[in-house]
Amino acid sequence: MSVNPELQGRVFPPVAPYLVGREKVREFSRAVFATNPINLDPEAARAAGYADVVAPPTFAVVVQEATLAQLLAEPDAGIDFTRVVHGDQRFSFTRPIVAGDELTATLAVAGVKSLGGHSMVTAVSTIVDASGAHVVTATSTLVVRGDE
């Protein structure tokens, strides 16, 4: 089974909103060895001009994850998740994620390429806040290994 080239350009329905919790941000911050008080301490975050603790840059992957699950579950995608390797990852921010945000992610498949028996799928998840304003775009390239 190989990746369906017709996935290219497909836009998926938005996933259910993700409510960013303060303790989740603190837990995630500790897990990635963040030590900046703005990640951990609401008072320090407020002093820096934020409503609450600020998530580390890669926290966006937690919000993105449901969109990647959508992609892997797409019946005609032809993506065997046991053969998926994460090739590269990018986050582009309009503003950082802050505890209290209600975020909605929408997936689009920007590209499907074949390369030496492998497929490369570029998944772009656009994440907006409750007002619809852009927060961050998370882009993953997934490498789907071909049959040996």
Place this chain on the structure above:
Amino acid sequence: MTVIATPAPAPRLADLTVGDVVAEGAFPLTRDSLVHYAGASGDFNPIHYRDDVAVSVGLPGVLAHGMLTMGFAVQPVVDWAGDPGRIVDFQVRFTRPVLVPADGEAVVTVVARVGAIDTDAGVARIDLTVSSGEVTVLGKAQARVHLA
């Protein structure tokens, strides 16, 4: 933890020179680190905590989550910039896995250098060299930092 201090003054673009090392870090990873990240991120792929599963899919052993490595690799830059919200873009390529032994640690080091300065946009590109042992584990690891 209570932090009263006003936020640290941000580095200024005018003070930077391409090639300058602006931050460094060393992160000792243990299996505990991986379990902690699994819980915080929701990525429960067992190749990140079970040797038998890792070996069964052809890996030499349990690996750190690529997103964990990406997550801490940017932290020295966050501390240098003084505010996680100044990271406006962050990308990496996952080039080599970080093997984490059951009964020891794998130390991953980060060196952050100024890669480019865009005065008009008010952005410094910080290039990260992320290594475990003698080998680099991330490619094209770049954080764009908004500075005055």
